[in-house]
Amino acid sequence: MNLKTKYMTRNDCYKAGRKINPKGIMIHSTATPGVMAAAWFSRWNKSYQAGEINRQVCVHAFVDDKEAWQYLPWDHRGWHAGGTANNTHIGIEICEPGGFSYSGGSNMVGYNVAKNEAYFRKAWQNAVELCVKLCRKYRLSEQDIICHSEGSKRGIASNHADVMHWFVKHKESTETFRAAVRSALNKSSGPTETISSIKVGDVVEVKSSANAYYPGGPSIPDWVKRNSYHKVTQAVSNGKPVVRGGRECVLLGRKVDKGSGKESAGIMTWIDKGALRSINSSSTSPQEKQKYYRVQVGAFTNKNNANTLLEKLKTAGFEGFIKYE
Ligand SMILES: [Zn+2]
Structure with a gap:
């Protein structure tokens, strides 16, 4: 379609x-x-x-x-x-x-x-x-x-x-x-579309297929796509979504080094959300099947034993939770 x-x-x-x-x-x-x-x-x-x-x-x-x-x-x-x-x-x-x-x-x-x-x-x-x-x-x-x-x-x-x-x-x-x-x-279980979930605080990359920042807008230089990720710092202006070339846009306000994750001054350019792919979302919505590296400390058949270990973790300064599956 x-x-x-x-x-x-x-x-x-x-x-x-x-x-x-x-x-x-x-x-x-x-x-x-x-x-x-x-x-x-x-x-x-x-x-x-x-x-x-x-x-x-x-x-x-x-x-x-x-x-x-x-x-x-x-x-x-x-x-x-x-x-x-x-x-x-x-x-x-x-x-x-x-x-x-x-x-x-x-x-x-x-x-x-x-x-x-x-x-x-x-x-x-x-x-x-x-x-x-x-x-x-x-x-x-x-x-x-x-x-x-x-x-x-x-x-x-x-x-x-x-x-x-x-x-x-x-x-x-x-x-x-x-x-x-x-x-x-x-x-088929096609990919979940996540375009509109891009929001302030998200780290994104510009899709290699994207040519202009928005329909009719300036073209995107190669280095913007290749060298760094970007952090979205603004999505509305005067309380309204920012629309350029008929598309809802967000501001790429910070640069994020692909290797170190270090942030620096950004390109301060508005871009069509559809030209972006989320790298990490500031608050992952349930429709995104985000994968995580999980650290598991123990597995118990007795809940008391699990509680005891969770208490130890918390005392040691780690956040934790018990999952029964
Ligand atoms: Zn009708």
Whole structure:
């Protein structure tokens, strides 16, 4: 799946800047025949308060048969559910194909199932892949995925029929969608994406594949990638994420010697988080499968013996804990 990112920084939802801890994914479909994922940027990257658009709406991503466009950071509070699901759910819109119209709310008039089957399968597959990626990133399961109409039944979203009204035409449902995500999750255990987990205090390296500091920004000299790690010293400016070239950036404020770990004055340059790989995180989040070198002192069948040794360790000035496995 081809995922592209460009944040809708002009949308009031983006400007509101509220963060969420994603607990699920809400699947929508656009109810706008024939408008594909890339086209939504110019439609919605507008300010309601400035009178540029008549709806207060923004979702995290649109998916069509060719690609996915991410328009909000995944942990940004979106305006897609018309209910409290905005506080918990990432919103994804699947674009509907053209060649039909709507009447009476959710009645698809003139929708040719056979003609649209190929489009539907590709868009479905892209949505499944995006959900798999997000499930891995936020440690969610397919059970955390609901559609807008299910959200409505649970009282956490407005009364909309998507995506069931469309899926049933292709003999699918939100239930079979979840099953498809489950089966894809089972198939491979791809790398957990850790881009957005990069934060102040982390030591990072610049990916060798990165060319510019951010889209349209200055190019990255080779020595910045090769000679040293860097320490992230800033992620927000005036209380807001720093966005350059449509990407969330952090400041490389300190240099860290690759061998000795010694810090020195940094290059003080903002860089796209996506161009960075975390070397060590200041507080490892649970989704990162960080490996450690562990020191074990003893193993006992009797807990009292373990307690005695732990006390000795602590007296000697070492931190320790008892694990039963
Ligand atoms: Zn919806």
